[in-house]
Amino acid sequence: MIFGRIKPLDAILATAEKKSLTRSLGAFQLTMLGIGAVIGTGIFVLTAEAAQKAGPAMMWSFVIAGLVCAFAALCYAEMASMVPVSGSAYTYSYAVMGELIAWMVGWALILEYAVAAGAVSVGWSGYVIGLIEASFGMDIPDALVLGPFDGGLINLPAMAIAGLVTWLLVVGTKESATVNAILVAIKVSALTLFIVLAVPVMNMDQFSPFAPTGFVGISAAAASIFFAYVGFDAVSTAAEETKNPQRNMPIGLIGSLLICTVFYMLVAAGVIGAPGLSSQPVVDAAGGVLEPGSRELAAQCAARAAEGFKDVVCSKEALAFTLREIGWPQIGNLLGLAAGLALPSVILMMMFGQTRIFFVMSRDGLLPKAFSKIHPTYNTPHVITVITGVFVALFAAFFPVGQLANISNSGTLFAFAAVAIAVMVIRRKDPTRHRPFRTPAVFVTAPIAVLGCIYLFISLDQKSIYLFLGWAAIGLLVYFGYSRSRSHVGQGVVDVPEDDTDVPPQPVPPLPGAPTPGGKQA
Numbered sequence: 001m002i003f004g005r006i007k008p009l010d011a012i013l014a015t016a017e018k019k020s021l022t023r024s025l026g027a028f029q030l031t032m033l034g035i036g037a038v039i040g041t042g043i044f045v046l047t048a049e050a051a052q053k054a055g056p057a058m059m060w061s062f063v064i065a066g067l068v069c070a071f072a073a074l075c076y077a078e079m080a081s082m083v084p085v086s087g088s089a090y091t092y093s094y095a096v097m098g099e100l101i102a103w104m105v106g107w108a109l110i111l112e113y114a115v116a117a118g119a120v121s122v123g124w125s126g127y128v129i130g131l132i133e134a135s136f137g138m139d140i141p142d143a144l145v146l147g148p149f150d151g152g153l154i155n156l157p158a159m160a161i162a163g164l165v166t167w168l169l170v171v172g173t174k175e176s177a178t179v180n181a182i183l184v185a186i187k188v189s190a191l192t193l194f195i196v197l198a199v200p201v202m203n204m205d206q207f208s209p210f211a212p213t214g215f216v217g218i219s220a221a222a223a224s225i226f227f228a229y230v231g232f233d234a235v236s237t238a239a240e241e242t243k244n245p246q247r248n249m250p251i252g253l254i255g256s257l258l259i260c261t262v263f264y265m266l267v268a269a270g271v272i273g274a275p276g277l278s279s280q281p282v283v284d285a286a287g288g289v290l291e292p293g294s295r296e297l298a299a300q301c302a303a304r305a306a307e308g309f310k311d312v313v314c315s316k317e318a319l320a321f322t323l324r325e326i327g328w329p330q331i332g333n334l335l336g337l338a339a340g341l342a343l344p345s346v347i348l349m350m351m352f353g354q355t356r357i358f359f360v361m362s363r364d365g366l367l368p369k370a371f372s373k374i375h376p377t378y379n380t381p382h383v384i385t386v387i388t389g390v391f392v393a394l395f396a397a398f399f400p401v402g403q404l405a406n407i408s409n410s411g412t413l414f415a416f417a418a419v420a421i422a423v424m425v426i427r428r429k430d431p432t433r434h435r436p437f438r439t440p441a442v443f444v445t446a447p448i449a450v451l452g453c454i455y456l457f458i459s460l461d462q463k464s465i466y467l468f469l470g471w472a473a474i475g476l477l478v479y480f481g482y483s484r485s486r487s488h489v490g491q492g493v494v495d496v497p498e499d500d501t502d503v504p505p506q507p508v509p510p511l512p513g514a515p516t517p518g519g520k521q522a
Helices: 009-019 027-038 041-082 089-096 099-136 156-171 177-201 214-228 245-272 295-306 318-325 329-363 382-398 401-429 442-459 462-486
Strands: none
Touching: 027 177, 027 245, 027 329, 041 099, 041 214, 041 245, 041 318, 041 401, 041 442, 089 099, 089 329, 089 401, 099 156, 099 318, 099 329, 099 382, 099 401, 099 462, 156 329, 156 382, 177 245, 177 318, 177 329, 214 401, 214 442, 245 318, 318 329, 329 382, 401 442, 401 462
């Protein structure tokens, strides 16, 4: 039976022990890793996307998305502390619900990582181009810095940063822990400075009307804003290198989520309340709210800008734009510089996670062995890294950030729901296994997490839902056409020989937000 192909937890733990790396990460490092992974394009860029969907009521969207993540985090915490190995949701599903579910989770994570890396690349491009134009008084042609849906032809800067990160992953440049901490500090400091300057000058009149698009708009914004929280599960990908994972994994997961939620709420309030700006949705002549990332919105934004309107929803760099407009132009430029410096680390984290998921799935025989082929000089999985980089660059070149984020969210929500279900299943199947962290009221918490993921998924735009379903269908074809017959578990192999040459390569740079070698991420 398909659902009978379960890789025993003891075998997974034994394999990981053979191939594990040095356990050196503590609770503080894990929390910093989580903050570095979470704070990125979501808050820096998608604030404008959320405002276009919900107006000032995007405040509630942050709350909804944060709550769903909180319940999912509690489920992740139990699984990560109980099964401290690489692969995260994919590995948990394999151990609990069988190979087919694990394959679909891994397949969804592939979609998540590559598309998310493209979204972050587009977000980076918006801030860097805005910084250059504001600092040097230049007007760079939209045709070269925006995709076709945003009123341009191709986003060359986004392609370039994706290419640079791919090269870094291939050559395996090492970065010190000091540099990691500095880059995380840059992102946190930039948001802190924004809060200090923007929140005290808020004009409460800017919050009215509060919910111009009603609860449907709030839900749609929450589904997009969810991207701003994606990354907390990156902590679980470093489980094989964590000291006392039974204690430190839950602290890192939940601690990073709570800290980021506080930041997000304050930043959103500062953007909405900025005097002289509008966070209300831009509408067409008939009063209909225009779709974010559409040609129609781009055209309407250009027309409104020519008339002197200052709409946050039209900005590709909402936070820097807000600071410039409230009287802090140089600080706004510094924030743009901070985003330009820090966001590439998130791109690296996403692409790193992509290659590690490929590695784990290849180790299980579900993907070709070539996917874990190691470069003879750089000792990195160069084949799959280059393939991933090409797709990320193409996504970044031609698609708007909001659409990429929504597609990525669809894969993430599927994986999160699978983990929540896995926690309940293993509580029933293996009640005596040691659980250093137990999800509180698991048969309440986990169902809420699952329902929350379903709610956000159906709140996504139809294109993203259809794309995910199509991707899932392709995944089933690949599984039954290739992977099922080559699965190690299906062939009776439940452990990996110690002399395997596909050990996770070590020289990949663990930038802030990037899991250290051996991890995975979203």
